[in-house]
Amino acid sequence: MGGCFSKPKPVEVKIEVVLPEKERAKEEMSPNGKASPLVYKVNGTARHYHLEEHPITINPYQNVKDVVEASVCHVKDLENGQMREVDLGCGKALLIKENGDYYAMGHKCPHYGAPLVKGVLSKGRVRCPWHGACFSIGTGDIEDFPGLDSLPKFQVKIEKEKVYIRASKQALLTQRRTKVMAKCISLSNYNISSTNVLIIGAGAAGLVCAETLRQEGFSDRIVMCTMDRHLPYDRPKLSKSMDSHLDQITLRPKEFFRTNDIEVLTETQVAAVDIKNKIAVFKDGFKMDYNKLLIATGNTPKALSCKGKEVENVFNIRTPEDANRVVKLASSKNAVIVGASFLGMEVAAYLTEKAHSVSVVELEEVPFKKFFGEKVGQALMKMFENNRVKFYMQTEVSELREQEGKLKEVVLKSGKVLRADVCVIGIGASPATGFLKQSGINIDSKGFIVVNKMMQTNIPGVFAAGDAVTFPLALRNNKKVNIPHWQMAHMHGRIAALNMLAHGTEISTVPYLWTAVFGKSLRYAGHGEGFDDVVFQGDLDELKFVAFYTKTGDMSWLTGKGS
Numbered sequence: 065m066g067g068c069f070s071k072p073k074p075v076e077v078k079i080e081v082v083l084p085e086k087e088r089a090k091e092e093m094s095p096n097g098k099a100s101p102l103v104y105k106v107n108g109t110a111r112h113y114h115l116e117e118h119p120i121t122i123n124p125y126q127n128v129k130d131v132v133e134a135s136v137c138h139v140k141d142l143e144n145g146q147m148r149e150v151d152l153g154c155g156k157a158l159l160i161k162e163n164g165d166y167y168a169m170g171h172k173c174p175h176y177g178a179p180l181v182k183g184v185l186s187k188g189r190v191r192c193p194w195h196g197a198c199f200s201i202g203t204g205d206i207e208d209f210p211g212l213d214s215l216p217k218f219q220v221k222i223e224k225e226k227v228y229i230r231a232s233k234q235a236l237l238t239q240r241r242t243k244v245m246a247k248c249i250s251l252s253n254y255n256i257s258s259t260n261v262l263i264i265g266a267g268a269a270g271l272v273c274a275e276t277l278r279q280e281g282f283s284d285r286i287v288m289c290t291m292d293r294h295l296p297y298d299r300p301k302l303s304k305s306m307d308s309h310l311d312q313i314t315l316r317p318k319e320f321f322r323t324n325d326i327e328v329l330t331e332t333q334v335a336a337v338d339i340k341n342k343i344a345v346f347k348d349g350f351k352m353d354y355n356k357l358l359i360a361t362g363n364t365p366k367a368l369s370c371k372g373k374e375v376e377n378v379f380n381i382r383t384p385e386d387a388n389r390v391v392k393l394a395s396s397k398n399a400v401i402v403g404a405s406f407l408g409m410e411v412a413a414y415l416t417e418k419a420h421s422v423s424v425v426e427l428e429e430v431p432f433k434k435f436f437g438e439k440v441g442q443a444l445m446k447m448f449e450n451n452r453v454k455f456y457m458q459t460e461v462s463e464l465r466e467q468e469g470k471l472k473e474v475v476l477k478s479g480k481v482l483r484a485d486v487c488v489i490g491i492g493a494s495p496a497t498g499f500l501k502q503s504g505i506n507i508d509s510k511g512f513i514v515v516n517k518m519m520q521t522n523i524p525g526v527f528a529a530g531d532a533v534t535f536p537l538a539l540r541n542n543k544k545v546n547i548p549h550w551q552m553a554h555m556h557g558r559i560a561a562l563n564m565l566a567h568g569t570e571i572s573t574v575p576y577l578w579t580a581v582f583g584k585s586l587r588y589a590g591h592g593e594g595f596d597d598v599v600f601q602g603d604l605d606e607l608k609f610v611a612f613y614t615k616t617g618d619m620s621w622l623t624g625k626g627s
């Protein structure tokens with residue numbers, strides 16, 4: 065490219081749901097997409113965004129009517145290293161004291177609304193107690209994920225030993241701040257088949273990449289494409305809050321994409337990438353050239369290979385439609401979950417209140433054994449059993465039997481026959497990178513795209529991020545690892561965007577995974593491939609514990625708590 069363009073407590077996820085399913089017109093899904101393209105000048109070059117073109121800083125205190133100022137405490141009420149929720153009358157703020165200085169910002173995590181006062185304050189950052197998002201106390205900016213928005217920042221002043229906070233009422237109400245983004249300024253001589261940045265995949269990695277580019281002032285054309293029918297949505301909720309309507313899990317409304325000139329081509333599959341000519345070839349034959357490319361195609365769930373695998377009412381949970389349909393079919397009926405994976409166990413937990421019976425079939429003898437070890441696995445299994453889930457361990461499915469084309473029974477290799485009206489498969493996934501086989505982009509033996517610490521592939525200008533990649537993990541001595549976590553996909557997307565803009569930013573984050581079942585939350589930080597020892601603190605039987613997984617000097621840790 066010529067020039068340069070310019071990141072523990074209870075879970076929680078209580079979602080109110082159920083609106084009628086609504087088909088969206090493709091035009092709506094593609095704000096500036098195929099149906100109504102904007103006019104863009106695309107000359108393959110890019111440049112720094114100039115502040116004078118579109119000022120990107122605004123003064124939150126411009127509107128006097130929107131401002132509230134209140135005395136919130138005495139200076140002695142707060143010690144260094146302490147946080148406190150304070151009430152300004154029309155909303156709360158988080159007051160922080162570190163190294164003698166006071167800071168004030170939103171008190172609720174913009175991700176799912178956790179009370180940040182219960183999080184951890186350390187070295188200029190507050191870490192969310194629920195899923196580990198991190199916010200700078202200096203700016204309120206999000207620095208580690210999950211979540212897309214930052215926190216509103218408020219002014220603090222000390223007068224006569226009293227602490228005053230001056231805040232925007234609107235910001236106190238919303239408790240979030242979407243970073244200001246650059247506008248696309250290439251609006252002449254458009255050529256629909258050319259873009260500057262093409263993002264294949266509109267999951268967490270793709271979306272964060274697009275947003276970061278705009279936040280950093282990138283003002284040329286950005287096109288994202290996805291095989292999905294929908295704009296990016298909160299995939300982890302699909303197995304935790306299965307009857308959520310699309311509107312409740314969409315990460316950004318369509319107006320957001322329109323306002324920020326991020327084009328999303330839905331139901332669009334890239335079939336091949338010609339790296340020499342910098343062209344992406346779509347399944348329908350349409351070609352689009354790019355200047356920079358991000359491949360964030362995630363993974364494809366593995367299917368059963370047994371007899372009867374094609375019968376109706378067997379699902380992988382990948383879309384809101386899948387999740388909604390499973391709940392409907394399972395209602396007062398028999399559900400069988402194949403695979404005691406995170407996805408499988410979350411689905412099993414969710415369905416216990418709806419279904420007549422929930423059975424889990426698993427090859428291992430204990431759920432999560434490889435990941436959490438036998439003791440934690442057994443404790444979790446007990447909790448599931450206490451909630452009516454029946455386990456069929458150390459066996460697998462040999463046949464899915466149908467009646468009038470619909471699933472009726474699941475036959476196990478052990479000989480057991482389970483009545484089943486719906487079946488959910490959670491037996492793992494493989495990277496969705498098959499279309500890159502002939503591309504020259506470096507793919508490892510398992511199909512993962514190999515990237516460096518800047519999310520760059522072996523091809524200049526081609527970046528990759530999220531579940532589809534293997535990348536060097538600093539805390540494992542830069543060993544190449546694949547970490548299919550929601551938080552990691554966000555971080556990858558951000559790093560890729562920064563490096564498209566030649567920032568030279570290397571990834572440095574601690575992997576973080578969470579799951580929530582029966583009102584209990586499990587949070588896992590670090591990355592372990594096996595362990596020699598597990599050290600417990602707390603009460604495992606009560607599922608209120610911290611487990612430290614250790615292996616030749618490496619350590620990961622897991623916390624479990626009731627909500």
Ligand SMILES: Cc1cc2nc3c(=O)[nH]c(=O)nc-3n(C[C@H](O)[C@H](O)[C@H](O)COP(=O)(O)OP(=O)(O)OC[C@H]3O[C@@H](n4cnc5c(N)ncnc54)[C@H](O)[C@@H]3O)c2cc1C
Nearest residue numbers: 265266267268269291300334361362530531548549550553
């Ligand atoms: C049900 C479920 C629950 C989960 N729960 C959790 C959780 O609790 N915590 C956690 O940390 N992680 C969880 N995960 C994992 C998490 O969702 C993933 O790590 C994350 O979504 C990865 O983001 P991504 O952007 O890499 O890919 P994805 O979100 O999978 O997005 C991939 C995108 O690429 C598109 N695509 C693929 N191939 C092509 C192509 N050829 N052409 C065009 N577009 C293409 C897809 O349509 C999609 O838009 C869960 C996953 C699932 C399925």
Ligand code: FES
Nearest residue numbers: 173175176192195
């Ligand atoms: S609620 Fe804060 S990271 Fe999820």
